[in-house]
Amino acid sequence: MTVLLTGAAGFIGMHVAELLLSRGDEVVGIDDLNAYYDVGLKRARLARLESRRGFRFLAADVANREAMLALAGLEPGTTRIVHLAAQPGVRHSLVDPYAYVQANVMGHLVVLELARRLPRLEHLVYASSSSVYGGNRELPFAETDRVDHPVSLYAATKRSGELISESYAHLFGLPQTGLRFFTVYGPWGRPDMAPWMFADAILAGRAITLYDAGRLKRDFTFVEDIAAGVVGCLDHPAPASTPRLLNIGNHRSVEVRRFVTVLEAALGRPAIVVDAPRPATDVPETFADIDAIRTICGYEPRTPIEVGIPRFAEWFLSWRKGG
Structure with missing residues (x-):
């Protein structure tokens, strides 16, 4: 199976690529290696992938129509797409709003245009975000909740992508699953998180x-x-004209100060803490209802923070020392 993976040099993208390669899939990785954060980190992730059999890399911006649509001719055997490329970061959307519309709206549209030109495409899985739930107070967040009151431009662009995907499923019968990611952490994470x-x-x-x-x-x-x-979701295609939206989280809501306590223990040092009011772009709590993805894909998160944070800390200390 040939999978086209956008955002391949990104945090989640690298881990998804490694999992696909481990089971023998061919992966065509797309990334523009932009300078939003340390390009050296992105290149290090990419180097891990390029050492693996079955991985090919193409440098391209997903919002570049000419470069992306050319892939329909260059990679006609593509059967699946995982679209993770995006402009991330809620607070940075206050600084550079244009980057978010370009990457998250135009980029999403261009990927859909590519998808409908691929003759063997079976499924497109794309990254949305739990931020679309905005200031919703009913917990856990469920896919049936209203999502028409975003509290950041980032959230608005991710919701725009969901709506565009719905129209493309209706118009062109594109089988699609959008995944609303909750707060992701771990080795090879991003410096802005x-x-x-x-x-x-x-x-x-x-x-x-x-x-x-x-x-x-x-x-x-x-x-x-x-x-x-x-x-798992990639392996369970959505019906062609009925796109899916699924939460993907841990189904555990943890106070940030508890997260910091576990991180302090993992690093062996105490934190110096300063208190501040909650910014307007931040919501009080996120908590994923994962019943739907569990039923459809068998998804079952297995890593509590007491296990995951020490693994992140071990990697971070190694990275800080130069590798």
């Missing part, structure tokens, strides 16, 4: 900021559980 920023500050003796005294709660999900869920 809380686990990395917390670990870096703790080791350097700098203060970390916890909003509302760390009482915000997140459904922290280990990246290997996420990768297994992505591949």
Whole structure:
């Protein structure tokens, strides 16, 4: 099976690619290696993949119509697409809103246009986000909840992608599954995410900021559980004209201050904590209802933070030392 994977040099993308390659799939990785965060980290992930049999890399921006649509002729045997490329980061959308519309809306549209030109395509799985739930107060978040009040531009662009996908399923019969990721962490994570920023500050003796005294709660999900869920969903195509939206999380809501306590123990150092009010872009709690993905794909997260955080810390210390 040939899988086209966008965002292959990204955090989740690398783990999904490794899982696909381990079972013998051919993976065509797409990434533009942009400078939103350390390109060296992206290249290191990519080097891991390029050492594996069955992986090919093409440098391209998913919003580049000419480059992406050319893949219909270059890779006509593609049977599945995993579309993970995006402009991430909720708070950065206040700084550069145009990047979010370009990558998350235009990029999503271009991937759909590519998908409908691939004659053997069986399934497209794409990344949405739990941020689409906005300020919803009913927990856990379920796929049937209303999602028409986003609290960030990032969330609005991810919801836009879901709606565009629904129209393409109706118009062109594209079998699609959108996955609403909850807070993902683990080895090879991103420098702009809380686990990395917390670990870096703790080791350097700098203060970390916890909003509302760390009482915000997140459904922290280990990246290997996420990768297994992505591949599991890829193997269970949605009906052609009935697109699916599924939560993919840990089904455990943990206070951020508890996350920090476990991280302190894993690093062997205490954190210096500063309290601050919750920003308008942050919600008080996220918590995934995963009944649907469990039923459809057999998804079952297995990694509590007491296991996942030490694994992240071990990798982070190694990366900090240069490899």
